[in-house]
Amino acid sequence: MTQRHERIARRFNELKAADRAGLVTFISAGDPDYDTSLETLLALPEAGADVIELGMPFTDPMADGPSIQASTLRALEAGQTMAKTLEMVRALRERDDATPVVLMGYYNPIYCMGVETFLAEAAEAGVDGLIVVDLPPEHDAELCLPAKAHGLDFIRLATPTTDAKRLPLVLENTSGFLYYVSSTGVTGAAAPSAERVEQEVDAIRAHSTLPIGVGFGIRTPEQAERIARFADAVVVGSALTDIVAQAESPAEASRGVLELTRSLAGAVRRARETAEA
Template sequence: MSRIDTTFAALKQQGRKAFVAYIMAGDPDFERSSEILAGLPEAGVDIIELGLPFTDPMADGTVIQRAGQRALEAGQTLQRTLDMVRTFRQTNTTTPIVLMGYYNPIYSRGVETFLRDATDAGIDGLIIVDLPPEEDEELCIPAQNAGLNFIRLATPTTDDKRLPKVLQNTSGFVYYVSITGITGAAAAEATDVGPEVARIKAKTDLPVIVGFGIRTPEAAEKIASVSDGCVVGSAIVAEIAEGKPASEVLAFVRSLSDGAHRA
């Protein structure tokens, strides 16, 4: 079992939903990003999604686009992102970390080299938004063979014909994108999300986690109540963008995790 599998098994035994937090690696700089990363588990985060900054983040809204730009301007690279994870693992060996981003930096490094370095650093899973199931041989299958979960996105436009293809090599969990569009673009509604989650769960035993459009503890609770948990990204990144100290960012994260865990 991967760290992700172990985490979901423990949450199920406790009767709790998962809270997943996203931050951009290196935003606003390496030191402050590392401090926030280190504090996420204590703030109630069950799984960490760590964004890999990229120059052309086509699925992201302006909040996360700007975070990636800040990180790149501060000198963040794929190597420095792996170094952050390696440092995190010196004090935390249980909280799963999922690297979320785009294929280009991985392709540039070389798939075999990247997978070796990622597993050595302590990465548990990948969400690569611009690699469809038709390209599974490119990264998905090698990643699974290396012991990494490959997490796929399902969306409101993933119909019953497409869904089996999306699910066929997915592991860890399914990430359901609650809205049509980019990150941070609209608010997620539990009444819309619930039936879609049920539709996906009828086709897989994997947990279904809902992201996009969740900004408040109340929204986290509502979305988690109709799924296996929720992801918050843009709302956290916006707090970082305001220049707040790590302690205030983590207090906000704690409020969100408390909301999800009430579900």
């Protein structure tokens, strides 16, 4: 099996060699139910997802907007647990040893499971990285440093309000890639101005060689294409969870998520060709 800490770096090296941005897709594990969510997860790489963020359902997703809040609650109501989330990663690894998987969520479920137990099981399952939105750099000893000791990348978020004084602290123990939150507020917020975001990403590049993924508010292939012209990756979540919410059946939900993923992937792949034309 590919060493976990290499999958994310390898994928971004491949993207750089291909001179294109990657597509990072977010789904909540267990939404709308375990079987449908697993079916979607297994099909995402073929649909064009370069990196998969898999949400760890939690009862109080404070940094998320209504769409992802609803998706995590649907998952919990359907019986999703951390053990089931890790089992989904194991199932993906039986088919796909290349696509990086990042678990995204909050510290509480990890703390309740026990940090060392969680990290050992996540590493064994084939998880590559973590995004834990409510643990700032001041608490790196809680999870970030132990995660890195288990071979897991710890991916940090930077925002438009992360100033030059704070940025070095944010970057200090970040690995894998930096997730740039392109707008203030919660997930699913208004679409960002590509011109403004490009300037902000350029400013961060002066301080770090990490790949930069841009997310929050990107919902359409057209928006993804604009961001992909300068970002290393485009992150899409709420637009996918909205499809699940609006679907009339689980099967329709899975089809819709995969159809949008294919459209987004196509847009991301042609972005730089279009820019050069």
